[in-house]
Structure formats: C-alpha cells, structure tokens
Amino acid sequence: MIADQLIHVLSPHVANQIAAGEVVERPASAVKELMENSLDAGASKVSVRISGAGKKSIVVEDDGFGMSAFDAELSLQRHATSKIESSDDLHCIASHGFRGEALPSIASVSRFRMQTALADSREGVEVRVDGGAASEVRPAPPRKGTRIEVLDLFLNTPARLNFMRTDKTEEAAIVEVFRSLALASPHVAMLLELDGRKRFDFRAQTESERVLAIMGADFADNSLEVTITHEGMQISAHLGLPTFHYRDSTRLMFMVNGRVIRDKLLIAAARAGYRDVMFHDRYPVALIKVEIDPADVDVNVHPAKREVRFKSPQAVRAGIVACIRAGVERMGQSVSSTTTDQAMLSMHASMPSGGQSSGGSSGVGTMPRFSSGDFRGSMLSSSVSADTQRALFSAPSVAEPGSSYQVDGTLDLGRPLAQIHRCYILSQTENGVILVDQHAAHERMTYEKLKKQLANRTVSSQKLLTPEALHLGSKMAAWLHDNAGELEAFGVEVEMSSDESFRITAVPAMLVKEAAAELVAELVESCMLTGAESEADGRGLGRILERWLGNRACKGSIKSGRLLSHDEQEALLREMERTPNIAQCNHGRPTYVGLSLNDLDRLFGRKE
Numbered sequence: 001m002i003a004d005q006l007i008h009v010l011s012p013h014v015a016n017q018i019a020a021g022e023v024v025e026r027p028a029s030a031v032k033e034l035m036e037n038s039l040d041a042g043a044s045k046v047s048v049r050i051s052g053a054g055k056k057s058i059v060v061e062d063d064g065f066g067m068s069a070f071d072a073e074l075s076l077q078r079h080a081t082s083k084i085e086s087s088d089d090l091h092c093i094a095s096h097g098f099r100g101e102a103l104p105s106i107a108s109v110s111r112f113r114m115q116t117a118l119a120d121s122r123e124g125v126e127v128r129v130d131g132g133a134a135s136e137v138r139p140a141p142p143r144k145g146t147r148i149e150v151l152d153l154f155l156n157t158p159a160r161l162n163f164m165r166t167d168k169t170e171e172a173a174i175v176e177v178f179r180s181l182a183l184a185s186p187h188v189a190m191l192l193e194l195d196g197r198k199r200f201d202f203r204a205q206t207e208s209e210r211v212l213a214i215m216g217a218d219f220a221d222n223s224l225e226v227t228i229t230h231e232g233m234q235i236s237a238h239l240g241l242p243t244f245h246y247r248d249s250t251r252l253m254f255m256v257n258g259r260v261i262r263d264k265l266l267i268a269a270a271r272a273g274y275r276d277v278m279f280h281d282r283y284p285v286a287l288i289k290v291e292i293d294p295a296d297v298d299v300n301v302h303p304a305k306r307e308v309r310f311k312s313p314q315a316v317r318a319g320i321v322a323c324i325r326a327g328v329e330r331m332g333q334s335v336s337s338t339t340t341d342q343a344m345l346s347m348h349a350s351m352p353s354g355g356q357s358s359g360g361s362s363g364v365g366t367m368p369r370f371s372s373g374d375f376r377g378s379m380l381s382s383s384v385s386a387d388t389q390r391a392l393f394s395a396p397s398v399a400e401p402g403s404s405y406q407v408d409g410t411l412d413l414g415r416p417l418a419q420i421h422r423c424y425i426l427s428q429t430e431n432g433v434i435l436v437d438q439h440a441a442h443e444r445m446t447y448e449k450l451k452k453q454l455a456n457r458t459v460s461s462q463k464l465l466t467p468e469a470l471h472l473g474s475k476m477a478a479w480l481h482d483n484a485g486e487l488e489a490f491g492v493e494v495e496m497s498s499d500e501s502f503r504i505t506a507v508p509a510m511l512v513k514e515a516a517a518e519l520v521a522e523l524v525e526s527c528m529l530t531g532a533e534s535e536a537d538g539r540g541l542g543r544i545l546e547r548w549l550g551n552r553a554c555k556g557s558i559k560s561g562r563l564l565s566h567d568e569q570e571a572l573l574r575e576m577e578r579t580p581n582i583a584q585c586n587h588g589r590p591t592y593v594g595l596s597l598n599d600l601d602r603l604f605g606r607k608e
Contacts, residue, residue, distance in 0.1 A: 062145045424437060
C-alpha cells in the first residue's frame, strides 16, 4: 500500500549538492565564485593557484577584510551572506555575490579548507569540510584576509567528473574567468599559477594598462576608447577596428556595473553597431562597460550570475549601438595593422626559394597585367551608370557641391603608379606603397553617398503597381497589426489581408528594385527588437535600409576587370581620402593595404 506521505524535505547535504550542480558546473565556476568573494571583501591582491586543471586543487588567497570565527562557520550555511539583508536589496545589488550559495555548494562536493582572520586580530580560524559533512572549526595563526583551498573537486559526484573536458580545456576556461575578472578590477593585483607555472601576474593598474596587458599589443594598436552617456547610462568601450575581428564572440566582453556577463542582447547590439563595416560571419574584438542604475537591471536571473535582465533593454541596446557608431566614425579611415601583417605573411609564404619560381614554372604568362601611368584609355564599363562615372571620376575641383566629406585626421593614399590585373591600384606614398581594391573602395564610396542622400531628407515612398504578398509568423504579424503605421517612416506601407497575411503597397523609392517581402520582414523583426523609433534613428533612416542600400551600392560599383586610366586612378584615390569609413567595404573587407619602406626592406631581407 502506498504511504500517505510522499513529499519530504531534502537533507541539507543533498540540497547543497543540488545547488552545487547549478553553481559549480566545472572548476572554472568554483574559481569565479571564490575570486568574486575576494573582490567583494575589498582585496587589493588576489592569488589563484591551480593544480590538475582545478580538479585536484584550487587555492584562492586574498588580503581582504577577513572573517571572525563565528562568521567563517556561518558562511558555510546555505543563504548566509553579508551582501544583502532584505528583498529590497535585490533591486540595488552592487556586489558580485549575494545569494550565499557558493561556499556551501563548493564545500559539499570537495574537501574544503578555509583560513581567515579579521584585520588586527591576534588569532585566526580554520574551517574544514569534507564532502558536505559537518564542519570542523579550529584555531589558526592570524593572517590578513582569507585563504580557501578546494581539494578533489567533485569527489562525491563521480558523474560530474565524467563530464569534465580535457585538462587543457578546463584550464582554458579558468584562464578566461581570470582574464574577465582581472579586466573588471584593474585596481586589484592578480596572480594566476597553473601547476606551478605563472600564467598571469598583474600589478594594480589603470584600466587602459590592464586592457593592454590582457588584450595584447595588437589590440592596443588597433583600437580606441569611446565614452558616451545615453538615457542616464554611461557606456565606455575599448573598440577594435572593423578590420581587426575574430571568428567568434569570445573576444567580445561586456561588463554591467563591474559584473562580467554574457548576454545575447548585448552581443547582437555590438554586431549591429559594426553592421555595415564588418564581415557578416565575423565578430568584433571589444570591451564594453555599461554603468547603469542598479534598480534598472536584475542580476538575479541566472544561477551562475552570467546573465542579467534590463528594465529597458531597447535603451541599453540603442546606447551600445550609439557608442560603437561613435567609435566607428572616428576610426573609419584606418585599416588594422594585422591586415598588413597578414599581407606580409602571405607574400613570404608565396616567395620561391633560391630565386626559382614554385612548381618549376618558367614564369611565362604569370606577370601581372599593368595599366601604367601613360595609359589614357577610358574604356568605361557598361554596368556603371554615367552619373556614377561622373561622381567618381570628375576632378575634385569640379565635384558636385556636398559630394565630399570632412573627416577628422588626414588619409594620404599617395599617387597612383599602376593598375594590377585590372583589379588593384598600386600607389606610392612618402613612407611606402599602398594597394587599393578598386571595387571594394568604390562600393564604400557609393554606399556613403546613398546614405548621405537619405540622411538629408526623409525616406520617399513609391507605390507598387502590383501589391506584393507578405506572410509572417504569429508574433511578427501581431506586432504589425498594432504598429503598421510606424513603418511609414521607412517609406513602407502595408495593408492587412488576414491574421498573418499582408499586402505591401509601397516601399522606399531608392529600394524599389529589391525584394519587397524580404525587406519588410527584416524591418519588422528589427523594429520588434529595438523599437521603430530606435531603428529609424530619429531621421526615418533605418539601419536595415542602410544594409539594403549597401547591397545596391555593391551592384552599382565598378567591378574587378575594369581598366582605369591614370586620371581615373588619381580621382579614385582622392575621393577615397574624403570618404568616411573608407577603410572597409560594406561587407567588412579592407579597401586598401599599406606596406611601409620597413615592411618592404624586411620582405626582401634587407632588414630583420
């Protein structure tokens, strides 16, 4: 017969092990929790020593406030914390930790040792716990701060050990946690040792010094700092150049009120900021910090506190996009130094050994086809309109009013020497040579001119002779039913056919030849995420429309294989110097690569 009582309260030991499954997923999780406790304790120095990828031993030592014997023993009870006292405190959390779950969770799945003492105390205390058993408290020598040793992590949960990755992978996760917290607290000296090998040893530094130390010299050479205020938030960032990118989002870091987080909304916002200057499948390298009223952000939404929820996510997204765009405007004519480095490596790799051409070829037919400075032909491609040709190749002195751009700083692309393979322009500057991709450069120039036309007026709409059908999912359709009028700012007009079907009756005049259904669907999705007002940027010019204009600019630009005269090459270089964001095309490819005289000397072995 089934017993009347089926529900029972779990023992504290089992409850702690369940909590450990959420809080301590892997050794890096334990390192994160212990380091955050040290930072919350006001430490000026934190040392982390790892053995066996953290599975054998984790030692975290700090010089913070320390604890009394009573507090040290109490800290191993679930939900015992010094960070908050009432539910009201959850709305203004300023510390890293606050739940009081980390220490008991770690102690329940390891052999846990903690030595601590209050400042100026004559006696310290040591607390020992083995696998969640009763704690053992004993006197210890006085010390400054706290030392915690975690031995044999997951000793009583072998299933968790079976899911651990290789030692190298677990060490890499620990390094990433350490790097993130070191970036968040540059004023704190930090040491990391892996199996006795010193991995990092940072003194107390300024923020810029710590960023340089962790992100590397390449990032320092190819980034700039930007700070803006937006709707009560302060957003500061170290932004990599658009041509200094990475294969995934692991080099894109966010901090909210000093807390390191991973948030899909913020990653999407950063990519939106770089949208028309970076490859679509690449990610920016950046450190972005958001200082916001603690009451406007909820950090109590994830067991490991890796995610947050914002009271106004649209405002945060708009602020990050605005910060990045302010930076892109300042860096728009700069190509990352790594682009030149990659060019040098490619040339070194392709150089034949001993002066012989690779593959035994005699080299016949492999010389580039040059259009020298003496060539004056004007074989204009039929795919480029006469208006585009006049805008590009007219002399600067007779350029149409308003067709040039004023950009801070000066870009010197030198004087053209030749056209190579009817694709690249070779020019000479005072300090070296430059190779220009004529299609990529003209694509960016055309795109910026189209953007400027739209920025100076509202988007004009053109009626479609035959309305185009639009079918949306339930969520997007519901939004469009309630907000159809908001699309008029973008030059789009729609009529309802049914609950999830619509008719597109008008589109932006400049994009009338594009696929209307795809354009409107993408516009609706973006407006749902950020709000129509934010997407329109207050001018009726949406970033979605900018991307579609980029496609039009690509189709209308001069193509590779187009022969340019010397005058046309000269006009192209001068127009590039006046164009913002000219360092990369609309798809993120660099438009030019520079080689200094030192680079050329190294290429030919004249210098090391």
